[in-house]
Amino acid sequence: MLSIVICSANAEDLSIVKENIAQTVGIAHEIIAFDNRFEKKGICEVYNWGTQQARYDIICYMHEDVEIRTHGWGQTVIDIFSNDPEAGVLGVAGGGYKSLAPSGWYQVDFHYEERAFQNVLQGFKFNSKEEIHAYHNPGQEKLSQVVCVDGLWFCTRKDIALRFPFDAKLLPGFHGYDLDFCLSVYPEYKVLVTFEILMKHASEGNFDKKWFDQILKLHRKWSKILPLTTANISDRELYLTERRCFETVIEKMIHWDYSFYQIHKMLMSMRKSRIRKKLFFKSYQHLLRLKLGLRPLSQKS
Structure with a gap:
């Protein structure tokens, strides 16, 4: 059984993703959606609220502009956490290197195969590009260990989310929450990317100065432990x-x-x-x- 938390900014998108989840998840689940069109709460605050509401042991946090293509993906998630007690975070895109220099989860300046692990159909909202299948699986694995994952979709155990709540005080907006959560969990649990679940993400994200302002705050918090890498360099x-x-x-x-x-x-x-x-x-x-x-x-x- 799975609890799915969504911070919603568009009622139509939320309706579509609810239907998509119902058709593909394949197991008993609940959707905990917060209508954020008017209150404009930060995503950390919404996700912490959703964690408190969740009835099930495994929680999935996801964007509403996601279309999951894999049927029965809920059981895949449950199996991964059931089979490995050290599994802490599970995503579909992540990086094997988190730089000391302020950045997102993907570090292009890291010249090794481990810089990206992903299996996502990527759409583009801010650029007139064609959809691409962003697939990079350097170890040809079903499951790869990374340092951090992209926040478009990720799962964790409820007890972990309660122990390491999203930092709403540091990050009151909509950026950096995924990196911050992973860096909190990483020292004690595995952060993983699965290649068995495929989804389409409608937006590539807007990595502008507003985004970077939050990344700077995030890096001041974590600079003592960075850089981190799963690569042997x-x-x-x-x-x-x-x-x-x-x-x-x-x-x-x-x-x-x-x-x-x-x-x-x-x-x-x-x-x-x-x-x-x-x-x-x-x-x-x-x-x-x-x-x-x-x-x-x-x-x-």
Whole structure:
């Protein structure tokens, strides 16, 4: 049996996804939907409310613009949690590397196969692109261990969700909740991606400055334990990956018109990480060269 929690902003979308769930889940379930059209509560607050309402031991949190294509997916979810007491979070898209540099779950600057695990039909709301099947299964597995998952759809045990509630105080909006929850759970339980459940997500997400503001807060909270990875890489590769990541972040922040002080503050907040100090100074050097109009060292021949 499964409890499904949805933060709804569109009554028509909610009606459609309820029908889709009824036709595909294949087991006894309940849908706990919060009509957020008028109250405009943050998703963390809504998900914590849904957790309290849930009657069943396994909870699925999902967006309402999702269409699940796999029939009988509810039993697949139950079996995964029943067969492995260490299973803590289950998604359909996730990353095997969570950088110290502020980012989402997918880290393009991590040049290894483990950077993404996903099986999603991805639609596009903010771009005029054709739907794609985002499939990446480097281990050719039914189930892969990751660091964090995408919030479009993920499941957990109710006791875990009660023990590690969504941080509504830090994240009052609609971004970062999935990463924050996974980073809370990761030290004690497995975070997993299943390749046995296929769904279509209608929106690719809007990764703008508003999103990044929340990611910055999230990283200040977790900087002491980052980076995290499921890949077997050397300390040097870890350093080079983070250097690439921080250079990308600095360039994005300049593009988004963050002030020098704001970028400086972002770098200072990361100094308590286990990454050696050389990374901080190289990143700061990159910032100074860009601000002075000099060519970045990483681009010199």
